[in-house]
Amino acid sequence: MKQIVIVGGGAGGLELATRLGDSLGRKRLAEITLIDANRTHLWKPLLHEVASGSLDTGHEALSYRAHSSEHHYYFRMGQMVGLDKTNQTLTLAPLLDHHGKEILGERLVHYDYLVMATGARSNDFGLSSVREHCHTLDSAQEAEDFHLTFLNRFMQFSEAANQHALTNHHDQTPPEPVRVAIVGAGATGVELAAELCNAVERLEKFGIKAIHPSSLQVTIIEATDRILPALPESLAAKAEQVLKEHGVDIRTQTMIKDVQAQQLITADQTLQADLLVWAAGVKAPKFLSELGLPTNRIHQIEIDANLQVKGESAIFAIGDCASLIQGAGEQARPVPSLAQAAHQMAATCATNLQALIDGQPLTSFLYHDHGSLLSLSRFQTFGSVLDELFKKNWMLEGKIAHWAYASLYRQHQMTLHGLGRMVWILLAAFIERRVKPKLKLY
Numbered sequence: 227m228k229q230i231v232i233v234g235g236g237a238g239g240l241e242l243a244t245r246l247g248d249s250l251g252r253k254r255l256a257e258i259t260l261i262d263a264n265r266t267h268l269w270k271p272l273l274h275e276v277a278s279g280s281l282d283t284g285h286e287a288l289s290y291r292a293h294s295s296e297h298h299y300y301f302r303m304g305q306m307v308g309l310d311k312t313n314q315t316l317t318l319a320p321l322l323d324h325h326g327k328e329i330l331g332e333r334l335v336h337y338d339y340l341v342m343a344t345g346a347r348s349n350d351f352g353l354s355s356v357r358e359h360c361h362t363l364d365s366a367q368e369a370e371d372f373h374l375t376f377l378n379r380f381m382q383f384s385e386a387a388n389q390h391a392l393t394n395h396h397d398q399t400p401p402e403p404v405r406v407a408i409v410g411a412g413a414t415g416v417e418l419a420a421e422l423c424n425a426v427e428r429l430e431k432f433g434i435k436a437i438h439p440s441s442l443q444v445t446i447i448e449a450t451d452r453i454l455p456a457l458p459e460s461l462a463a464k465a466e467q468v469l470k471e472h473g474v475d476i477r478t479q480t481m482i483k484d485v486q487a488q489q490l491i492t493a494d495q496t497l498q499a500d501l502l503v504w505a506a507g508v509k510a511p512k513f514l515s516e517l518g519l520p521t522n523r524i525h526q527i528e529i530d531a532n533l534q535v536k537g538e539s540a541i542f543a544i545g546d547c548a549s550l551i552q553g554a555g556e557q558a559r560p561v562p563s564l565a566q567a568a569h570q571m572a573a574t575c576a577t578n579l580q581a582l583i584d585g586q587p588l589t590s591f592l593y594h595d596h597g598s599l600l601s602l603s604r605f606q607t608f609g610s611v612l613d614e615l616f617k618k619n620w621m622l623e624g625k626i627a628h629w630a631y632a633s634l635y636r637q638h639q640m641t642l643h644g645l646g647r648m649v650w651i652l653l654a655a656f657i658e659r660r661v662k663p664k665l666k667l668y
């Protein structure tokens with residue numbers, strides 16, 4: 227039986243494993259193995275909500291092991307570190323427990339077909355101090371880490387404000403706000419800023435003393451001349467207006483030259499903040515460019531229209547770790563690093579692997595941009611949706627936009643669970659919204 231191995235169980239890889247497990251795996255036409263460095267999957271576009279506490283990973287995370295048993299694929303936990311194309315094996319690093327003790331030694335995994343779906347991380351643009359001093363939102367652990375630090379900072383703020391009020395009865399000066407600086411005004415940075423403003427308003431309602439919306443000062447720093455450079459200008463203008471209404475300080479055309487503890491350094495100033503978040507651009511994991519596969523300057527694996535790695539008929543790559551240019555001449559554009567692209571690539575990759583097993587010709591991938599939606603927490607959701615039928619862009623706002631935004635995640639869940647389970651998931655989410663606090667406070 228052919229061995230199909232998928233490395234990375236994210237937006238693209240997990241959907242692919244599910245599709246292949248439900249088709250080839252169930253009929254025992256191929257053995258499907260999914261490898262991921264973690265035990266659970268959380269859809270990455272939810273991470274800014276985890277960071278602000280609007281979403282609890284405990285509720286949303288999916289166990290690979292449980293899911294694999296229901297969808298006829300095999301799950302192996304491990305981090306891929308090497309590839310031997312000649313012997314068609316990949317290497318997994320030794321697996322350590324939470325005390326750093328080795329549970330499993332280095333392992334070799336054989337494949338007949340390999341799919342790389344390891345995603346990407348935020349791009350530090352070669353500034354080595356970024357990882358040391360800034361929070362990033364590249365995984366659920368990182369988002370949770372930011373959330374706890376954010377809560378702790380507000381606990382300190384509240385205590386200090388109370389002490390100040392007790393000892394200085396006549397001094398009405400408000401205490402210094404908690405300062406969060408976010409580098410990068412793409413969708414992640416902008417949505418996070420809005421979520422943090424919302425979180426502080428909620429903290430106030432939860433009775434954490436002396437907290438007020440003005441207790442938080444969010445600054446967004448962007449190198450280009452406007453926020454949301456990848457989205458239409460009209461959307462960016464609307465988002466800017468909403469953020470400014472909530473006191474967010476937006477600094478465009480500002481390039482960060484260096485990062486130190488609680489400091490962002492530009493060409494002519496030093497910006498101080500209690501918490502630094504780095505959300506600027508994406509870069510694939512460096513080890514990808516050490517595997518003997520063709521990669522671009524941000525370590526993404528170069529693939530052709532069939533999603534096969536250039537020059538490799540047995541290796542595919544999908545999602546953020548893959549680089550595919552579509553269109554010719556002035557129309558040539560890279561497929562964007564987005565969940566909707568990973569979702570579409572997973573579907574075409576499943577079709578092509580099935581075709582290889584059946585000895586049929588492969589299908590070319592064509593990315594369909596369904597539009598851009600932006601959720602500024604509970605303050606506003608808006609965006610444009612492309613109507614394929616009438617070839618028209620519809621501008622959406624309010625509840626309809628919110629529904630369209632949420633539907634991207636629902637589409638992912640639908641691929642993973644099917645219609646029957648989806649109904650229960652929606653019902654559970656509805657009940658949870660009524661019985662749980664609106665902010666995770668731990």
Ligand SMILES: Cc1cc2nc3c(=O)[nH]c(=O)nc-3n(C[C@H](O)[C@H](O)[C@H](O)COP(=O)(O)OP(=O)(O)OC[C@H]3O[C@@H](n4cnc5c(N)ncnc54)[C@H](O)[C@@H]3O)c2cc1C
Pocket residue numbers: 233234235236237238239240261262263264269270271272273274304305306307343344345346363364413414511544545546547563564565566567568
């Ligand atoms: C905060 C945030 C908000 C976003 N919002 C949106 C949005 O609104 N709309 C949108 O379309 N996109 C959004 N994106 C982008 C979207 O999340 C990504 O494009 C998408 O997740 C890419 O899917 P993927 O399968 O390529 O990789 P990922 O979803 O990143 O999954 C990669 C997987 O590979 C695993 N992995 C990595 N390296 C290894 C290794 N060496 N060995 C084993 N496993 C490994 C990881 O554990 C992970 O599970 C957002 C991203 C972020 C961070």
